[in-house]
Amino acid sequence: MKIGIDRFDARLARSVIVPAIDTRIVILGAGFGGLELATSLSEELGDSVEVTLIDKNDVFVFGYSKLDVMFGRTTPEAVRLAYRDIEKPGVRFLQETITAIDPQARRVTTDAGVHEADVLVVALGADYDLEATPGLAEAGNEFYSVAGAERLAGILPTFTHGRAIVGVCGAPFKCPPAPSETALLLHDYLSARGVRADCEISFVIPFGSPVPPSPETSRALVAAFAERDIEFVPGRRVSSLDGARGVVVLDDGSEMPYDLFLGVPKHRAPDVVAASGMIEDTCVPVDPKTLETRFPGVYAIGDVAATGVPKAGVFAEGPARVVAASLIADLRGGERPSAYDGRGSCYIEFGSGRVGRVDVDFLSGPTPTGAFQEPSSALVTEKQHFGSSRRARWFGG
Numbered sequence: 073m074k075i076g077i078d079r080f081d082a083r084l085a086r087s088v089i090v091p092a093i094d095t096r097i098v099i100l101g102a103g104f105g106g107l108e109l110a111t112s113l114s115e116e117l118g119d120s121v122e123v124t125l126i127d128k129n130d131v132f133v134f135g136y137s138k139l140d141v142m143f144g145r146t147t148p149e150a151v152r153l154a155y156r157d158i159e160k161p162g163v164r165f166l167q168e169t170i171t172a173i174d175p176q177a178r179r180v181t182t183d184a185g186v187h188e189a190d191v192l193v194v195a196l197g198a199d200y201d202l203e204a205t206p207g208l209a210e211a212g213n214e215f216y217s218v219a220g221a222e223r224l225a226g227i228l229p230t231f232t233h234g235r236a237i238v239g240v241c242g243a244p245f246k247c248p249p250a251p252s253e254t255a256l257l258l259h260d261y262l263s264a265r266g267v268r269a270d271c272e273i274s275f276v277i278p279f280g281s282p283v284p285p286s287p288e289t290s291r292a293l294v295a296a297f298a299e300r301d302i303e304f305v306p307g308r309r310v311s312s313l314d315g316a317r318g319v320v321v322l323d324d325g326s327e328m329p330y331d332l333f334l335g336v337p338k339h340r341a342p343d344v345v346a347a348s349g350m351i352e353d354t355c356v357p358v359d360p361k362t363l364e365t366r367f368p369g370v371y372a373i374g375d376v377a378a379t380g381v382p383k384a385g386v387f388a389e390g391p392a393r394v395v396a397a398s399l400i401a402d403l404r405g406g407e408r409p410s411a412y413d414g415r416g417s418c419y420i421e422f423g424s425g426r427v428g429r430v431d432v433d434f435l436s437g438p439t440p441t442g443a444f445q446e447p448s449s450a451l452v453t454e455k456q457h458f459g460s461s462r463r464a465r466w467f468g469g
Contacts, residue, residue, distance in 0.1 A: 286442025
């Protein structure tokens with residue numbers, strides 16, 4: 073028995089107990105949010121629901137692994153987790169490209185067919201818009217995609233002298249500490265090769281500080297930049313690259329010469345989501361406490377949703393748990409969970425074999441706050457556990 077449209081709209085009839093059998097839950101996107109949601113539903117409901125997880129890719133890669141690949145600390149093959157290894161009761165993974173989303177009908181069209189849903193969850197993340205920054209694709213290098221990280225793994229060994237610029241081309245962007253980490257790890261990489269003295273490193277970011285919610289974290293990063301002779305350029309965005317002249321043009325019209333550019337591309341909503349009519353401005357508006365969209369039975373989580381939190385894996389994972397708990401409560405007739413709290417922790421590579429951590433809270437107070445944990449080798453182990461525990465939980469083994 074499937075959930076009817078009126079019966080499942082929790083805002084209309086949350087007190088109704090609805091049988092879970094054959095309820096069709098379709099999750100679009102198998103990143104942090106999609107994987108956590110599918111796993112949570114499977115753990116609680118097993119095969120009493122039909123969970124379909126759709127992604128165009130055949131593998132998952134943790135975001136932080138891209139830096140490991142870029143700096144030669146691991147291989148691309150070692151960080152790829154195959155979706156075919158997902159074996160969970162009630163969950164089927166489909167590698168398909170989504171071509172249309174009808175949120176009103178909760179219908180999804182892919183290159184392989186049409187999927188009807190009783191509950192639809194959009195977790196498609198954000199795409200990269202290289203064309204929004206003239207010259208980036210032709211005269212620079214982005215390191216936020218797996219392909220970009222792999223390409224740079226072949227370019228970095230050839231860089232022996234000159235100025236390297238780590239630059240952000242637009243905000244918001246995924247994993248806000250990542251550009252800072254890149255600048256610090258580039259210092260270590262060049263030092264290990266014995267060419268650091270012949271190279272300059274500059275870091276350009278549109279924020280006034282590296283991690284705005286946590287002044288303490290930002291002070292630690294700025295101090296680390298100074299110790300390593302990394303030029304820090306806050307409050308500026310890279311607007312274009314002129315490869316012929318070898319200069320980066322900033323949003324105030326000033327220019328910086330460069331020999332190697334490592335860029336964070338501007339982000340945008342996936343085209344298929346924009347075409348669905350769900351987008352306002354650049355994201356899908358949701359109730360930040362429940363992740364419900366204006367369409368009954370349709371949720372949005374992660375980078376594609378306007379929740380008031382950063383674009384990062386842990387800030388997709390938390391909403392996924394809230395949505396899972398809400399669906400389980402609706403199906404079983406229980407109490408709905410507490411609202412999404414906007415809390416999460418991000419690990420930050422400081423180089424020299426040390427990792428720091430910032431614990432941030434975006435929604436419980438009048439302004440976001442962040443507490444800083446000093447870099448240490450102990451946090452290296454904790455970060456490794458963060459990855460291994462999720463790998464085991466989502467993929468098994």
